[in-house]
Amino acid sequence: xxxxxxxxxxxxxxxxxxxxxxxxxxxxxxxxxxxxxxxxxxxxxxxxxxxxxxxxxxxxxxxxxxxxxxxxxxxxxxxxxxxxxxxxxxxxxxxxxxxxxxxxxxxxxxxxxxxxxxxxxxxxxxxxxxxxxxxxxxxxxxxxxxxxxxxxxxxxxxxxxxxxxxxxxxxxxxxxxxxxxxxxxxxxxxxxxxxxxxxxxxxxxxxxxxxxxxxxxxxxxxxxxxxxxxxxxxxxxxxxxxxxxxxxxxxxxxxxxxxxxxxxxxxxxxxxxxxxxxxxxxxxxxxxxxxxxxxxxxxxxxx
Amino acid sequence: xxxxxxxxxxxxxxxxxxxxxxxxxxxxxxxxxxxxxxxxxxxxxxxxxxxxxxxxxxxxxxxxxxxxxxxxxxxxxxxxxxxxxxxxxxxxxxxxxxxxxxxxxxxxxxxxxxxxxxxxxxxxxxxxxxxxxxxxxxxxxxxxxxxxxxxxxxxxxxxxxxxxxxxxxxxxxxxxxxxxxxxxxxxxxxxxxxxxxxxxxxxxxxxxxxxxxxxxxxxxxxxxxxxxxxxxxxxxxxxxxxxxxxxxxxxxxxxxxxxxxxxxxxxxxxxxxxxxx
Ligand SMILES: [Zn+2]
Numbered sequence: 001x002x003x004x005x006x007x008x009x010x011x012x013x014x015x016x017x018x019x020x021x022x023x024x025x026x027x028x029x030x031x032x033x034x035x036x037x038x039x040x041x042x043x044x045x046x047x048x049x050x051x052x053x054x055x056x057x058x059x060x061x062x063x064x065x066x067x068x069x070x071x072x073x074x075x076x077x078x079x080x081x082x083x084x085x086x087x088x089x090x091x092x093x094x095x096x097x098x099x100x101x102x103x104x105x106x107x108x109x110x111x112x113x114x115x116x117x118x119x120x121x122x123x124x125x126x127x128x129x130x131x132x133x134x135x136x137x138x139x140x141x142x143x144x145x146x147x148x149x150x151x152x153x154x155x156x157x158x159x160x161x162x163x164x165x166x167x168x169x170x171x172x173x174x175x176x177x178x179x180x181x182x183x184x185x186x187x188x189x190x191x192x193x194x195x196x197x198x199x200x201x202x203x204x205x206x207x208x209x210x211x212x213x214x215x216x217x218x219x220x221x222x223x224x225x226x227x228x229x230x231x232x233x234x235x236x237x238x239x240x241x242x243x244x245x246x247x248x249x250x251x252x253x254x255x256x257x258x259x260x261x262x263x264x265x266x267x268x269x270x271x272x273x274x275x276x277x278x279x280x281x282x283x284x285x286x287x288x289x290x291x292x293x294x295x296x297x298x299x300x301x302x303x
Numbered sequence: 304x305x306x307x308x309x310x311x312x313x314x315x316x317x318x319x320x321x322x323x324x325x326x327x328x329x330x331x332x333x334x335x336x337x338x339x340x341x342x343x344x345x346x347x348x349x350x351x352x353x354x355x356x357x358x359x360x361x362x363x364x365x366x367x368x369x370x371x372x373x374x375x376x377x378x379x380x381x382x383x384x385x386x387x388x389x390x391x392x393x394x395x396x397x398x399x400x401x402x403x404x405x406x407x408x409x410x411x412x413x414x415x416x417x418x419x420x421x422x423x424x425x426x427x428x429x430x431x432x433x434x435x436x437x438x439x440x441x442x443x444x445x446x447x448x449x450x451x452x453x454x455x456x457x458x459x460x461x462x463x464x465x466x467x468x469x470x471x472x473x474x475x476x477x478x479x480x481x482x483x484x485x486x487x488x489x490x491x492x493x494x495x496x497x498x499x500x501x502x503x504x505x506x507x508x509x510x511x512x513x514x515x516x517x518x519x520x521x522x523x524x525x526x527x528x529x530x531x532x533x534x535x536x537x538x539x540x541x542x543x544x545x546x547x548x549x550x551x552x553x554x555x556x557x558x559x560x561x562x563x564x565x566x567x568x569x570x571x572x573x574x575x576x577x578x579x580x
Contacts (some may be wrong), residue, residue, distance in 0.1 A: 126497030127458075130419070131493075137420065145496060175455050209455050263468060264484075264535070267415070268368045291362035298366055298415075298533060299455065301485060302462060 022075040022240040024083070026225045028189035028233045030056040030166070032083065034076065036232060038283045041068060041099060043140040048072040050099035050231055051195070054080055055084060060089035064108020064184055064193050065231075066103030069141050073103020088112055092170065093151065094195035094231065095178045096123035097207070098131055102141070104149040109235035117172045117180035124148050129160070155182055173197065176213035177206065177231075190226040192239075200233025203282040203289060204246050207255075210296040211303070214250055217243060243299060249278050253292060257300050267297050327421060327441060331391045340387065340397075344435060346427060350374070351384060352436040353410070353428045364444035366531045367418045371426050371438075373410040377403060377479075385408035385429040388528055390442075392422035394494060395561050399526035406519055406541055408479025413537035417492070417529050418444040459489035459532050466550055466574035474578060479539040484514065484550050486534040486572075493528070493560040507569070509534055510555040517546040528560060545580035549573065 024032040031246070033053040041047040047068030054063045061080055067073045080088065091107045093116045094100055101124075104114065107223040128148040135141040153159070162168075166188050173181040177196045184193040197216060199205070206213065221240045228236040236242030256274040271290050279285050337346075347456040354367035356370040373383055382405050403410045410428070418424065465487040474480045486509060493506030506528055514522040521540040540548065554569035 041544070125495045128412050129494055148496060175458070179455055179457065209458070212455075264471065266368075266413070267366075267535075268370075271362070271368075293366075294363040298531075299458075299536075301535075302458075302465075302487060302533065 002052055008255045019195045021071070022072070022079040024053060024079050024237075027229065028186070028191045028229025029190060031186060031191055031193075031227075031229075032056070032079070033235065034079070034232065036068075036099070038232065040284060040287050041139055046141055046157075047099050047102060047135070047139045050097075051229060051233075052076060052100070052103070053229070054088075055163065055166070055184075056084050056086060057166035060087075060166060062090040062092055062161065062163055062184075062219045063088055063107060064092045065100040065195060066091055066107060068099040069102045069139065070105050070143075070147065076103055082140050089163070090115055090256060092116070092168075092182065092184055093120060094182050094184070094193070095110065095180050096120055096127060097178065097196065098139075100195065100231070101149070102135070102143070102147060105147050107225055108149055109240050113153055114151045115153045115155065115161070115182075117182040118154040119172075119180040119185070120182070121150040121154065123178070123180045124150050129270065156301055169268070174212050175208040175218050176216040181208070181216075190224075191229065192220075192225045192227070193229045194220075194231070194274065195229070196231030197238070198228065198230035198233070198243065199246055200230050200236070200242065202232035203284050203287075204249060204292070205288050206250075206292045206295045208301055210254055214247070214254065217247055217250075220245075245263030246259060249275070249282070252278055253296050254300070257293065257297050261297070261300055267294065270297050316484045325424065329391065331396065332389070332423065332425065336389055336391065336396050340389075341427070341435065341544075346437045347436040348484070349436050350441070351436050351440050352430070354381065355424060355438040355440045356411050357424055357442050359441065359443060361418050361442050361444045362420050366415050367442060367444070369414055369416050369424065371410075371412040373428075375551065377405045377407050377410055379405050382407075382431050383433045386410065386412060387427045387429075388414075388416075388424070389425050389427075389503055390416065390418055390422050391418065392420050393529050394419065394492075395483050395528055396500055397527050398529040399423075399524055402520070402523040406516070408541040409539035411481075411537075411539055415531040415535050417531055418442050419451060420444055456489055456491075456532075459487060461515075462487040463468055464570070464572045466552075466572065468550070468574070468576040469550060470578070471546075474542050476542060476544060478541075479540055480542045481537060482514075482548060483535070483537045486512075486536075486550075486552060487553060488532065488534060488552075490528060490530055490532045490534060493557065505556075506557040506560045508554060508557075509552050512550065512552045514540070514548065514550045516540045516542065516548050518549075521548075534535055541577055545578050548576040548578060550575075 024034045036049040052065040091114045132143045135143045155170050159170045169185040171183045225239045228239050260270045274293050354372045361367040387400045389396045421443045424442050427437045465483040469483040471481045491507040508528050512524040522538045551573040553571045555566050557566040
């Protein structure tokens with residue numbers, strides 16, 4: 001009980017910070033990130049836990065993930081205004097998870113196009129009602145269908161958008177962290193915004209395909225980038241080294257779950273036995289690991 | 304309630320969120336589910352006939368491992384005829400109805416279910432003499448970002464209809480043997496948002512499942528959207544010498560996720576597994 005109280009005050013303190021003026025860091029020229037804290041989305045932080053931000057061009061601004069609640073979206077909008085007087089022309093949602101899309105409503109106005117992976121609208125449709133119920137129950141947020149804003153433009157494979165003297169290449173990735181992961185590459189600064197395809201310190205969360213994710217990583221690992229922005233964790237400037245921890249964790253899951261399946265062991269046993277050698281390396285391990293094993297086990301049973 | 308009691312209640316509410324959360328309400332069971340499925344019947348709460356096992360914290364709400372353990376042997380004279388499972392607070396609480404015979408060997412069951420929120424999960428056993436026994440357990444579905452669907456709908460869609468049997472290595476004549484049946488089916492809930500419905504139109508799920516050994520029923524089930532995508536069941540059967548374990552299932556399309564009034568039949572699938580003597 002004592003520990004829970006302390007935890008509560010720590011979280012409350014973070015919550016207050018989130019509500020005041022949003023801090024953003026310029027991680028590369030014209031690329032600004034607000035770094036989220038490694039916390040479980042709850043009634044204190046109201047879901048504001050992910051890295052979100054924006055890229056400024058000569059004519060307009062692209063928001064990349066709008067935040068974990070409408071207020072965070074408005075705070076991001078205010079942060080953009082403090083840095084540039086250029087208007088927002090795009091909101092890019094890197095995937096369907098609430099901590100990345102619940103600020104969308106703050107940017108819903110004429111002249112702003114919402115962009116997402118070709119499967120994003122379907123994911124929003126399938127999860128929308130559930131997400132709204134969970135927002136009330138777990139995040140203390142009163143949301144309606146109007147807060148689930150589907151993309152105006154869907155990315156099938158690649159899409160180039162121009163912010164004025166700055167081209168962003170958006171790529172629809174195969175099923176990995178989720179089934180609707182979209183990455184953003186800024187040619188000008190050689191920066192890749194990976195969002196939740198990369199977690200640092202915060203345990204990676206599988207809501208798509210373990211094998212798919214490892215394949216996407218394999219591909220990205222061979223490429224060179226000056227700067228890589230994860231969905232949770234600090235900016236990476238030594239690519240591909242920043243990928244190592246996540247790759248190890250996912251590889252351990254793959255190897256150990258396959259072994260369990262071959263031995264005819266059940267899901268419940270795998271949940272208790274697989275991957276615990278990784279426990280001390282990650283924050284939020286207790287909150288997400290069992291769920292990862294569950295999702296991956298169900299996938300690997302069918303290979 | 305007098306004022307003194309009200310004050311005590313208020314005090315309890317204020318000081319002890321733990322106590323409050325432990326006392327989760329059973330109104331949907333009492334006011335709706337029981338009336339609909341067991342009107343006028345007496346159900347004894349007991350873990351002596353069957354006991355339900357599920358994790359208190361459901362890590363992945365789309366895929367909660369649920370086990371029902373039977374405490375009595377299936378004999379000709381006394382056996383569990385049927386087990387019905389409900390999740391009180393799911394949009395469609397009925398999970399499934401599973402029929403057993405003395406030939407089932409053991410009326411144990413394991414499956415994977417969807418649990419939408421903090422809720423009781425309950426299993427009611429009906430004996431061959433008609434007596435009813437209920438075991439219940441609270442499950443807290445956590446994790447707001449993974450909805451209770453499957454993670455990869457397209458992968459499940461591609462292999463729809465495939466089935467696999469897995470048998471424990473100790474299949475002995477005359478002893479109940481465990482079998483695991485894996486069915487590939489997305490089991491779409493149809494719980495989509497009305498604003499964007501062009502993607503997923505209807506509930507589409509496995510509704511009937513029948514497992515036989517040498518043409519004798521082992522497990523007969525009527526199931527619904529609360530079964531996770533890629534339905535997965537473990538059950539027992541009595542492997543005489545050799546024989547054929549056969550699974551057949553059908554799926555169905557329903558107009559809305561919460562009513563079974565307007566549904567159209569889907570397809571039938573079947574798969575057999577030879578057990579050598
Ligand atoms: Zn995510």
